[in-house]
Amino acid sequence: MNDINFNKSRVLFERATKVIPGGVNSPVRYFKPYPFFVESANGSKLFTNDGNVLIDYCLGYGSVFLGHANQEIGTEIKYQIDKGNLFCTPTEKELQLAEICTRIIPCAEMVRIMNTGAEAAMHSIRLARSFTNKTKLVKFEGGYHGAFDYVLNKAGSAAATMDYTDGILTESASKTITIPFNDIESVQKVINKKENRDDLACIIIEPVLANAGLILPEKEYLNNLRSIAKENNILLVFDEVITGFRLALGGASEFFGIRPDIAIFAKTLGNGYPISLVAGSKEIMSGFAPSGSVYQASTFAGNPISVTAALKTLEILVNEKNTIYPKVVINCDKIVDAIRDIVHDKRLDITLNSIGSMFQLFFSDIPIKDYSSVKSTNTESFYKLFKILLSKNIFIPPSPYETCFISTVHNEEDIEKTIDAYESALSTVMNS
Ligand SMILES: Cc1ncc(COP(=O)(O)O)c(C=O)c1O
Incomplete structure (x- = not known):
């Protein structure tokens, strides 16, 4: 952190470590020597x-x-605050949100609204177990579905940076089979094993793996997965917590033209307000209590503030989809193409992956197609790049096991500054 100073953040962090474990309320927020503190945000800026x-x-x-502090969403929220923020009885807005979601999300005949991505992932797995009357689940190396017991094995995001599995009972993780992404033979092998064949409830996957850097599904991979799951009566669960409403209005499912049995959403759904949901067919979703016997409950689920944020977010996305989605792709491509040119001109051993409004750079010249390829990259160079970009007022997620995101409000000036910063930062990293 050379060019700009974070002295006040350092003092705040020292105070924070005394009352908050590690000084942060989510491990991914920590980076060395200390994270910066944010007072406010607007548009593309912190x-x-x-x-x-x-x-x-x-x-x-x-x-x-x-974008941060979106005015249209803010106005609706302020109005809702005056009308109350938690009733714990049904509201018409919840119903409207559910109805819109069933029109937008390809696999959704019904949705159940929750609060966080982890909650949605956990209950989607429970629902799949109940529906199939089977117990095991398949997940992928580097895939992240939240901080709960049976999906943290070889998980991505901050869990990829060290072993964070203390306190997890081996019994609770014993029904989870973790295999490499983009390797359809591994899936087939798991299914062929006698001890698994009749006991696989679901395959849960981030259709674009965005918690191990950014890894794209190879051609036909998701299609093959869809077919294999169907042939073997295994439910296919798309974790669209990142891709949902971002990759396309109807998420990765619409983008790739593949319909999972269950899909889960969060993040973009509320444009930053805490809200998530599980979506699926009537037959599957009716398993949730009180219509079925899969217990899912939460005091804050469907709270009017988060629901208002989601309703307005989806209204904007629906009304402006023809401009929003092409615009973010064009802006993402501008950054990625410019970095590719720099990499080419300077002959750097760097690989870039990008799709839609997401990109990531890896210090390696091999194709990055699974977790083990990300693990083989030069992460030290990545952390150097992160620090230099930060010193130039560019904040990318502080880990090679994350993805960079573009919003609808990043503008030309942001993009030019970003490209210039990458150019000089890459020269410095490669010469150090
Ligand atoms: C793909 C994916 N699934 C699930 C989760 C968990 O969501 P939450 O942090 O809201 O519990 C995340 C969080 O980053 C995620 O990226």
Whole structure:
């Protein structure tokens, strides 16, 4: 952190470590020597307590697709605050949100609204177990579905940076089979094993793996997965917590033209307000209590503030989809193409992956197609790049096991500054 200073953040962090474990309320927020503190945010910018203005490519880990402090959403929220913020009885707005979701989300005949991505992932697995009357689940190396017991094995995001599995009972993780992404033979092998064949409830997958850097599904991979799951009566669960409403209005399912049995959403759904949902057919979703016997409950589920945020977010996305989605792709491509040119001109051993409004750079010249290829990259160079970009007022997620995100409000000036910063930062990293 050379060019700009984060002295006030350092002091705040020292105070924070005394009362908050590790000084942060989610491990992914920590980076060495200390994270910066944010006072406010607007559009594509974060304003730190030190007085720095940062162009934000983290965006609440992909949540704030329409930009920080979106005025249209804010106006609706202010109006709702005056009308009350928690009733714990049904509201018409919840119903409207559910109805819109069933029109937008390809696999949704019904949705159940929850609060966080982890909650949605956990209950989607429970629902799949109940529906199939089977117990095991398949997940993928580097895939992240939340901080709960049976999906943390070889998980991505901050869990990829060290072993964070203390306190997890081996019994609770014993029904989870973790295999490499983009390797259809591994799936077939798991199914062929006698001990698994009749006991696989679901395959849960991020259709674009965005918690191990950014890894794209190879051609036909998701299609093959869809077919194999169907042939073997295994439910296919798309974790669209990152891709939902971002990759396309109807998420990865619409983008790739593949219909999972269950899909889960969060992040972009509320443009940063805490809300998530599980979507699926009537037959499957009716398993949730009280119509079925899969117990899912939460005091804050469907609270009017988060539902208002989601309703307005989806209204904007539906009304402006013909301009929003092409625009974010064009802006993402501008950054990625410019970095590719720099990499080419300077002959750097760097690989870039991108799709839609997401991109990531890896210090390696091999194709990055699974977790083990990400693990083989030069992560030390990545951390150097992160620090230098930050010193130039560019904030990307502080880990090679994350993805950079573009919002609908990143503008030409942001993009030019970002490209210039990458150019000089890459020269410095490669010469160090
Ligand atoms: C793909 C995916 N699934 C699930 C989750 C968990 O969501 P939450 O942090 O809201 O519990 C995340 C969080 O980053 C995620 O990226």
